[in-house]
Amino acid sequence: MGLRYSIYIENPLSSPSSSYKSISDPLFHSQHRAQRNTCFITYGCRHCKTHLSSSFQIISRDYRGRTGTAYLMNKVVNVVEGKVEQRRMLTGDYLVCDILCHWCKRNVGWKYLQSSNDDQQYKEGKFILELKNICKCT
Template identity: 50%
Template sequence: MGRLFLINLEGKIYSCKHCQTDLALYEDIVSKSFHCRHGKAYLFNKVVNVTVGPKEDRMMMTGLHTVADIFCVGCGSIVGWKYEAAHDKSQRYKEGKFILERFKVSGPDGSNYWASQEAQVGGSDADDA
């Protein structure tokens, strides 16, 4: 595989729940009003230490989006997805941004988010971004 170079962040950091690899800064959050299968999800302007999977079209609560799953480079676990394209003009603000699922990351204070029983089973997306 080769040598792994990680970006270390400073400040309030969201990290992989499994291996503690830094993923994003609190200050890069765009919205906390997103939901996914496991409960809450946050929209970020940028994330680090992830690899981006293949693009695919997914029907979400706000319509059709082209997305790519993102994986932690430290352990390979899926931590969210990247919005590649929005097919509805009103959703284009999401393009190029990232979703981190709170169930899969540790918060800035080291806390983990546990999936709620109200978590949605259907498509993932924002309620009111």
């Protein structure tokens, strides 16, 4: 049995040295200008509460997963990738892999690896977190 390590996500505006995204990073400022006045939320696995991502990493809230509403995320942590497979979705065919919580191994969403449509390539390397599989961590 190996050691398991979890990255804990903290509000980058209150604790820049311990967050996984530094507020000195120019990309941070460009991506999150509109979110500065909103509440910072850490999302975790619904079953074991391992931190997965934050509200600052949300690209879109307008997605559907297998279990219902889902978020398109720029970055997630503490996940392991499952088997690569081809999936047919509403917007085309994609090469994807499920993402599992690294602690409890439950499915929390998937990662887009490759798109067959040129207009959907912005999703490549991005993640879907299904709301039924995640929770807000305090």
